[in-house]
Structure formats: C-alpha cells, structure tokens
Amino acid sequence: MRVVVTRPQHSGERTVQRLTEMGHEALLLPLSEPVHDAEAASRGLSETQDAIAVTSAEAIRALVALDQNLSPHLSRPLFAVGKATAKEARSVGFTHVLASEGSGIELAELIARNQTSTQQPLLYLAGLPRAAGFETRLSELNIPLRTVECYHMLDITPDDAILRKFFIDTPADAVLLYSRQTALRFFSLPFLRQHSYTLAPTRFLCLSEAIANAVPALLRIHAEIAAMPDEDSLLALLTAE
Structure with missing residues (x-):
C-alpha cells in the first residue's frame, strides 16, 4: 500500500521505517518542523x-x-x-x-x-x-x-511537484494524520485544493475523532479513527478488513 506520512522529519523517518518493514511504500510529507x-x-x-x-x-x-x-x-x-x-x-x-x-x-x-x-x-x-x-x-x-x-511548530509548504508525484502521478492509497492542526494544514494546501478530485479514493487514517472531524465533509466518508490514540493502533488500520 502507498502511504503518505504527514509527520515532521525526525518522527516521520521512524514511521516510514516501520511502514517499510510492514511491506508498504511509505512517502514522507512533513507539513511542519519543530x-x-x-x-x-x-x-x-x-x-x-x-x-x-x-x-x-x-x-x-x-x-x-x-x-x-x-x-x-x-x-x-x-x-x-x-x-x-x-x-x-x-x-x-x-x-x-x-x-x-x-x-x-x-x-x-x-x-x-x-x-x-x-x-x-x-x-x-x-x-x-x-x-x-x-x-x-x-x-x-x-x-x-x-x-x-x-x-x-513552523509550517512547511511542500513543493507542488512533490504533491503531484504523491497524489496524481501515482495516487496514494492512504494518508496518516497525527494531529488536528496537521489535518487542517494538509487539506488547506493550495495544490490539493485545486486538485481535490485526486483525494476522492484516498483513505485518511486519523489518530482521534477530533482529527477526523478536520477532514472535509465530502471526504469524511473515507476517514478512519484508530482504536487508541497511538501509532500502533493507527498503523493497524492499514490491515483492517
């Protein structure tokens, strides 16, 4: 599965490693830096x-x-x-x-x-x-x-070329969202707002209900909430039926 990780570089690299070990294709997309x-x-x-x-x-x-x-x-x-x-x-x-x-x-x-x-x-x-x-x-x-x-946390705006690679050239299957602030940042990125249709089939895996509520209404049907607010539970959603 092609999975986008919206964490800062330091913590995101560890998540990418975990996903790779699970057999997924992990893509790091930091939206902020400490x-x-x-x-x-x-x-x-x-x-x-x-x-x-x-x-x-x-x-x-x-x-x-x-x-x-x-x-x-x-x-x-x-x-x-x-x-x-x-x-x-x-x-x-x-x-x-x-x-x-x-x-x-x-x-x-x-x-x-x-x-x-x-x-x-x-x-x-x-x-x-x-x-x-x-x-x-x-x-x-x-x-x-x-x-x-x-x-x-200082906001980062990814290059449009990266967003095109992640969501248009080969669309991501899932996006991991760890905080409400990150979710709001993600969905407000100008490139994704202009190409919102590309997110229609994407799963949005959320650490909490508050984060899921930050997913735009038209996409919320694809928002899934971890059983517990920790990364183990979040990654478990990738293999859930």
Whole structure:
C-alpha cells in the first residue's frame, strides 16, 4: 500500500521505517518542523521543583541541548502522553516516567491520581500550537501549573511537484494524520485544493475523532479513527478488513 506520512522529519523517518518493514511504500510529507527553545526549558526546570508534564516528544527533544545541565532534573517525576513520548523521556535519562494511554485530558487525570502534593506547580513543557484540553482539565482538578513553551511548530509548504508525484502521478492509497492542526494544514494546501478530485479514493487514517472531524465533509466518508490514540493502533488500520 502507498502511504503518505504527514509527520515532521525526525518522527516521520521512524514511521516510514516501520511502514517499510510492514511491506508498504511509505512517502514522507512533513507539513511542519519543530523550532526548539532550550533556554526557555532550562529556565522552567530551574524555577520549579516538582513533577514535569509533556504532551509531545518534541518537548523532550528540546531538552537534549541542555546536556549535563539536565542531569539534576532526571529524577523528577515525568508524566507523558503516550508510549512514544514516554520512551523518548527514558532515552534521555528520566527515571520516573508515567504515561497515559490517550489524550491530554487523560494525562491530567493520571497526574491527579498520582500527585502526592499540590503545593508546588506542575511544570508543563509545552509547544505551539497545542490543544487546550490538558491545561483546562488540570484547572478543573485544581492542580497548579506552570506552562513553559519550549518549542513551536513552523509550517512547511511542500513543493507542488512533490504533491503531484504523491497524489496524481501515482495516487496514494492512504494518508496518516497525527494531529488536528496537521489535518487542517494538509487539506488547506493550495495544490490539493485545486486538485481535490485526486483525494476522492484516498483513505485518511486519523489518530482521534477530533482529527477526523478536520477532514472535509465530502471526504469524511473515507476517514478512519484508530482504536487508541497511538501509532500502533493507527498503523493497524492499514490491515483492517
């Protein structure tokens, strides 16, 4: 199956490798790239003492530049959305990592169940843009929060020649969509808007219902939602009956 991966380069390369090992033809189409702010992350770490929360592996990658200055913080509890983000945290040396299976809302509830003290604010290493669910739910649970934006995603517009190759010359069978923002970016690309007919037979495999709702109404019949918001469940859709 010919599958388009709409992830940033770093994480997208790993997905491409997984798809290739599964026997698919994988095509990487980054629609954004991360810009890290290690200084902001460093200030956030130095000005807080309690647990850390991350909703994307990009927040962990922003910490890598701190090198040895990260060492004093590696024993702090770290709460992560999903197995992939938790794995990234462990790979840089965090020793006490807890992961939620689903969304930021579920991560907030995991934190509420595991926090022994609410005196010190939780440090949220966040990015832009981001969904509001995690911060909103923490507020509802009366958990104090210090949000530090340590990366932002910069939009990329692929060349029309690449889009023509992926969707017209040999049309893709499926497109993997990992975030609502990415889905909105994908369907707003001028080339695809001008040649929207090329997407008619394409499957849009979505990590969540919110992402599927970003698929244009005329194409939503081809949107499929992963059983769980993780990559294993998303890739399982490729072999589903």
